[in-house]
Amino acid sequence: NEGNNFVAALVTVQGAAQPDLVITTSLTVSPATVAPGGRVTLSAWTVRNQGTAAAGFFSNGFYLSTDSVITTSDTYLDGNSNSSLAAGAQFTWGGPTLTIPAGTAAGTYYVGILVDRTSAVTESNEGNNFVAALVTVPPTAVPDLVVSQLSVSPSSPTPQNALTFTVAVR
Helix, strand or coil, X not given: CHHHCCCCCCCCCCCCCCCCEEECCCCCEECCECCCCCEEEECCEXXXXXXXXXXXXXXXXXXXXXXXXXXXXCEEEEEEEXXXXXXXXXXXXXXXXXXXXXXXXXXXXXXXXXXXXXXXXXXXXXXXXXXXXXXXXXCCCCCCCCEEEEEEECCCCCCCCCCEEEEEEC
């Protein structure tokens, strides 16, 4: 009987344990409007490893972006680093103060955090590593000079008299 030459057992194959780094807090930026070259302060934020394995050492980046998706292609402002986080562990950072680059054009931007910015940690989900908050960069003020007062003396000049002009500008 060739039909009884085997035996089978049910086996479930699980994926390898992996970390998954996420920022679990909403981000705010203060002030919400800042001139080019000005400084903003982010709110405190928490990074959590919601994965099933420890995450090794990783670096975080703070970026200025034209959209709410923060990537390494955005303008890097500053960074910091985390030591390893065990599965389920978290770490809370105080809010950093960041400088908006002096040459930034007027417009609406996002200031964001990207955890594991160098992709040092292989995660189960690489798409959930950022948060962002809106910031507005207003147009740079342009001086507008106005002559507010003009006087001439003498009031009845002759060809031999020198004229004196007095001008007030604001």
